[in-house]
Amino acid sequence: EVQLVESGGDLVQPGGSLRLSCAASGVTFHNYAMLWVRRAPGKGLEWVSSINGGGDSTYYADSVKGRFTISRDNSRSTLYLRMNSLRAEDTAIYHCAKSDCDSIGCKLIAFWGRGTLVTVSS
Amino acid sequence: DIQMTQSPSTLSAPVGDRVTITCRASQSINNWLAWYQQKPGEAPKLLIQKASTLESGVPSRFSGSGSGTQFTLTISSLQPDDIATYHCQHYNNYPIMFGQGTRLEIK
Numbered sequence: 001e002v003q004l005v006e007s008g009g010d011l012v013q014p015g016g017s018l019r020l021s022c023a024a025s026g027v028t029f030h031n032y033a034m035l036w037v038r039r040a041p042g043k044g045l046e047w048v049s050s051i052n053g054g055g056d057s058t059y060y061a062d063s064v065k066g067r068f069t070i071s072r073d074n075s076r077s078t079l080y081l082r083m084n085s086l087r088a089e090d091t092a093i094y095h096c097a098k099s100d101c102d103s104i105g106c107k108l109i110a111f112w113g114r115g116t117l118v119t120v121s122s
Numbered sequence: 123d124i125q126m127t128q129s130p131s132t133l134s135a136p137v138g139d140r141v142t143i144t145c146r147a148s149q150s151i152n153n154w155l156a157w158y159q160q161k162p163g164e165a166p167k168l169l170i171q172k173a174s175t176l177e178s179g180v181p182s183r184f185s186g187s188g189s190g191t192q193f194t195l196t197i198s199s200l201q202p203d204d205i206a207t208y209h210c211q212h213y214n215n216y217p218i219m220f221g222q223g224t225r226l227e228i229k
Contacts (some may be wrong), residue, residue: 004165035218044128045166045209047218057218095165108156109214112165
């Protein structure tokens with residue numbers, strides 16, 4: 001059974017940093033591109049970033065480009081999201097998600113984690 | 123960027139009713155359209171991909187249709203277990219975009 005478990009969400013001040021983690025199990029992790037998707041309070045889902053199975057190709061939404069960094073450790077079956085220069089508008093539940101294939105072009109989300117809450121407030 | 127417009131934002135219908143949710147893309151997405159169901163406090167779940175392909179295990183009362191820029195999700199007979207928010211998503215290219223979501227309630 002596939003499981004994606006996010007952690008690292010917290011209350012952080014504007015301008016602060018945070019690193020989210022997503023532990024995957026029940027899946028051959030390096031075979032799949034992975035994504036982060038967030039949902040702000042009262043809003044719809046927003047794609048944040050994607051990374052291919054090998055970890056050497058990434059894409060970012062314009063809203064986070066230059067501030068967030070996606071990475072993965074295939075030996076630990078873990079996905080990361082480093083978030084710097086956080087803003088109030090980054091407040092959201094952050095979901096880790098698995099695509100259906102391994103290249104950066106794999107953009108269908110086949111499976112989601114429950115998410116971790118990030119709150120940016122002073 | 124391809125924008126996705128989903129409607130309605132909220133839908134209330136009695137059990138047994140046929141319900142339809144619409145998603146419109148700002149340009150053609152070559153049927154690279156997915157529908158997700160998200161129940162309160164849970165992770166979203168993939169229901170339909172490629173506009174009309176039902177995922178394994180999804181009840182047959184769910185169906186997807188459309189092409190080009192206009193797509194619909196239909197529930198043929200609404201059940202209490204269908205209470206959720208439904209999201210459309212295009213995966214034609216980057217940036218991936220979602221619709222605003224439709225909250226489905228039982229009347």
